[in-house]
Amino acid sequence: MKAIVVKPHQPGMEVKDVNIEEKVGKGQVLVKTLYTGVCGTDRGIVGNKLSFTRPQEGWSELILGHEAFGQVEEVGEGVKELRKGDYVVPVVRRGCGVCLNCKIGKQxxxxxxxxxxxxxxxKNGFMREEFVDDEIYLVKVPEAIKDIAVLTEPLSNVVKAIEEVMHIQQRMVWNCEDGAYDCRNAYVVGTGPIGTFFSLLLRTYGFNVYMLNRRDPSPAEEYVSTRIEAEFVNTTKGVDHLPKADIIVDTSGFPSAFVPLMHKMNKNSILVLFGTQTGDKVQIDADLVTFMVENNIAVVGSVNANKWHFKSAVNYLTMWKEKYGDLLNRMITTVVPPENAKEILENKPKGEIKSVIKW
Ligand SMILES: [Zn+2]
Structure with a gap:
């Protein structure tokens, strides 16, 4: 079958026929791939910038792709819920089978x-015509969101991060007098697909959202911020006019982008680190440490998502489809066939929010 493969630790990628003999075993399902999304991790692997990438055991190459959406073609014996024709999204991480968290689905x-x-x-990924997977790692998706369900995986990571925030902030009363979050302010640093999802989710909770970047918005970003009633802020023009932040989410990975904002953090606020980069350096001084101590400021890093977060992401997409369907559709800015995947995997298309491959 046709697949997109990389040789880990060598730059480049190839679209080629791979010979995979996968049988639908007990509790397993054959999924026909419909869409796969492309993100910075895929481009990092193709560009040989990610040290931790490695092929599946017994393989010298790796089939790329972790953001997928497909349709069930065949179900194996013992499959409980899924039926032929159902739409599904696969979970990315599979647990070690040893530690307690992995044993209870918190891989x-x-x-x-x-x-x-x-x-x-x-583990081989989903950028191929079809794949066999265990039913327990597949999340069923309603047909109503089949045009946007490829966004489930990136959103699942955002859902997990905000779940962590809400968990940590139970250390006190954080909601407003009316029980909601409309009195709280959020800065979201970085305005790509992840920044957009953080902004949308925080708006859904009621937060006043400020979408921050070091430049003016692109037409697509202008549209997104207006549509969700968030304020786009070009930080090079100053942030003095902004209210204090109850939460700062960094999706950029650049300390030079978020450390200078930290003096704007409110008492009992929280900083979420989500973006990853290399190289960028910023010094933190003792005055900032004192400020964080004296104000109970929490810092949390967040990565990955488990099946529950995928299910929640599907629920959010279903709910948002009615109110923000136009915006979610517009987030998919580039669609290419697998034969042309090279152009979106080796370079970021201009004005991109999310690029996808249609299988
Ligand atoms: Zn584990």
Whole structure:
């Protein structure tokens, strides 16, 4: 079958026929791939910038792809819920099978580090015409969102991060007098697909959202911020006019982007680190440490998502489809066939929010 493969630790990618003999075993399902999304992780692997990528055991190459959406073609014996024709999204990380978190489906908090991730490390991904997977790692998707369901995976990671925030902030009363969050302010640093999803989810909770970047908005970003009633802020023009932040989410990975904002953090606020980069350096001084201590400021890093977060992401997409369907459709800015995947995997298309491959 046709697949997009990389040789881990060598730059480049190839669209080619791979010979995979996958049988639909007990509790397993054959899924026809419909769409796969492309993100910075895929481009990092193709550009040989991610040290942790590795092929599946017994393979020298890795089939790329972790953001997928497909349709069930065949169900194996013992499959409980899924039927032929159902739409599904696969979970990316598969647990180590040893640590307690992995044993109870919280593989996003694996303690041994011996997990595998489809299309990233130790497991072939979904950029291929079809794949066999265990039913327990597939999340059913309503037909109503089949045009946007490829966004489930990136959104699942955002849902997990905000779940962590809400969990940590239970250390006090954080909601407003009316029980909602309309009195709270959020800065979201970075305005790509992840920044857009953080903004949309925080708006859904009621937060006043400020979408921050070091430049003026693109037409697509202008549209998104207006549509969700968030304020786009070009930080090079100053942030003095902004109210204090109850939460700062960094999706950029650049400390030079979020550390200078930290003096704007409110008492009992929280900083979420989500973006990853290399190289950028910023010094933190003792005055900032004192400020954080004296104000109970929490810092949390967040990565990956478990099946529950995928299910929640599907629920959010279904709910948002009615109110923000136009916006979610517009987030998919580029669609190419697998034959042309090279152009979106080696370079970021101009004005991109999310690029996808249609299988
Ligand atoms: Zn584990």
């Amino acid at each position: 996003d908090f694996c303690e041994t580090g011996n997990f595998v991730e489809a299309g990233i490390r130790g």
